[in-house]
Amino acid sequence: MAKSDFALNLLHDLLAKARGAGAEAADALMVESTSLAASWRLGKPEDLERSESNDVGLRVLIGHRQAVVSSTDIQESALDELVERAVAMARAVPEDAYCGLAERQMLATEVPDLDLCDPHEPTVERLTELAAAAEDAAMSVEGITNSEGGTASWSRNRVTLANTDGFGGSYPTSQFGISASVVAGSGTQMERDYEYMIARYGSELVSPAEIGRRAGERAVKRLNPRRVKSCQVPVVFDPRVSNGFLRLLAGAIAGPAIARGTSFLKDKMGKRIFAPGTVIVDDPHRPRGLASKPFDGEGVATVHRNIVEDGNLLTWLLDARSARQLNLPTTGHAARSTDSTPSPAPTNLYMEPGEDSPEALIAAIDDGFYITEMMGMSFNAVTGDYSRGAAGFWIEKGEIAYPVSGLTVAGNILQMFPKMTPANDLVFRYGINVPTLRVDGMTVAGS
Numbered sequence: 001m002a003k004s005d006f007a008l009n010l011l012h013d014l015l016a017k018a019r020g021a022g023a024e025a026a027d028a029l030m031v032e033s034t035s036l037a038a039s040w041r042l043g044k045p046e047d048l049e050r051s052e053s054n055d056v057g058l059r060v061l062i063g064h065r066q067a068v069v070s071s072t073d074i075q076e077s078a079l080d081e082l083v084e085r086a087v088a089m090a091r092a093v094p095e096d097a098y099c100g101l102a103e104r105q106m107l108a109t110e111v112p113d114l115d116l117c118d119p120h121e122p123t124v125e126r127l128t129e130l131a132a133a134a135e136d137a138a139m140s141v142e143g144i145t146n147s148e149g150g151t152a153s154w155s156r157n158r159v160t161l162a163n164t165d166g167f168g169g170s171y172p173t174s175q176f177g178i179s180a181s182v183v184a185g186s187g188t189q190m191e192r193d194y195e196y197m198i199a200r201y202g203s204e205l206v207s208p209a210e211i212g213r214r215a216g217e218r219a220v221k222r223l224n225p226r227r228v229k230s231c232q233v234p235v236v237f238d239p240r241v242s243n244g245f246l247r248l249l250a251g252a253i254a255g256p257a258i259a260r261g262t263s264f265l266k267d268k269m270g271k272r273i274f275a276p277g278t279v280i281v282d283d284p285h286r287p288r289g290l291a292s293k294p295f296d297g298e299g300v301a302t303v304h305r306n307i308v309e310d311g312n313l314l315t316w317l318l319d320a321r322s323a324r325q326l327n328l329p330t331t332g333h334a335a336r337s338t339d340s341t342p343s344p345a346p347t348n349l350y351m352e353p354g355e356d357s358p359e360a361l362i363a364a365i366d367d368g369f370y371i372t373e374m375m376g377m378s379f380n381a382v383t384g385d386y387s388r389g390a391a392g393f394w395i396e397k398g399e400i401a402y403p404v405s406g407l408t409v410a411g412n413i414l415q416m417f418p419k420m421t422p423a424n425d426l427v428f429r430y431g432i433n434v435p436t437l438r439v440d441g442m443t444v445a446g447s
Helices: 003-020 076-092 124-139 208-221 244-252 255-260 320-326 358-363 413-419
Strands: 025-041 044-062 065-071 144-163 168-186 189-199 231-237 280-282 305-309 349-351 367-379 385-396 399-412 420-422 437-445
Touching (some): 003 044, 124 208, 144 208, 189 208, 244 349, 367 399
Antiparallel strands (some): 025 044, 367 385, 385 399
């Protein structure tokens, strides 16, 4: 029996038991996971981890009440207890007028193959070799004095979902990763930096030597940082950090925040919030995408859609519950784990690239800040006020001049969005991707 058939049969049996115990409707999620990771530090193997798990979550609905119970034990006796507890909880919890399964007509009738799973499973020896090569390359960079290690990892998951309205779907995923983190300098003059890459297929990773070299060079470049005086200047965000703005956008347009009226974008549907020409896309069907999925956490068919077009906000991100609150159809953005109810989240969210290179965006700046690392967060989701600690490099007369640290950048997101200019260097490296981004007129707090 294929793994997908086994999981679907198990979930359908679980749903039948739930109905028999008094549930009026139910859905069930199973996540089968295997992972392997090897780390290498200072020329020696440091750690080796392997895990395998089968997680099952059952959501039962009785009237306007719902409850979720999960288990890592898939023996029949454990599942019987799971059903008993879920039904008992659903009868005891307060009513929720908006809970329920997604509308039947919205459910996916096909599960497209998005090529999300590499059939190759690496050996322990191969992962150890990759981790060692990444650290060796980083330590070979002149100026590197210590290491937090190199790591190589692999995982494979199968997600299976079924509900009492007849939906049943399953899809596998895999993920490979290589990272290195090292320290440059000595004494009180030390700086750390890192590099990593993840991909669905191992063949899509760059070499571990390249990962290590980048980590080492970045750490060395950060040595002897300076402080600058507080000012208001253009700020350029490296792609490693620029995607944070789309994370804020996704949270601000999530259905629950809109329904509660707690989002700074609650009145902005159909209005221009970014500069003209800006396009932001959510693409759940991107082949081998790190956040791709053929159906959402409620079994709803996922679709490619523009979130922002020509700077205008076109849609919220909705699951079935928040869609009912807003009297709208779900957008197929439900996400969930085995122990939680669904809530909306983006898939492969990205900002389309602009026309100018990162170098051109920087060349037009007489005095500015190029950010490569951010820490901490002060963000008011109601007003859009934004503040974060930052480090990177100061820009003088259109060129990267010297490293800086201990700074804070601040602004209001509603005022920052229209001032964002994307570069032409979009690369799909994460689940949310943004090219190098220039934002004019930000406040930089320094010495």
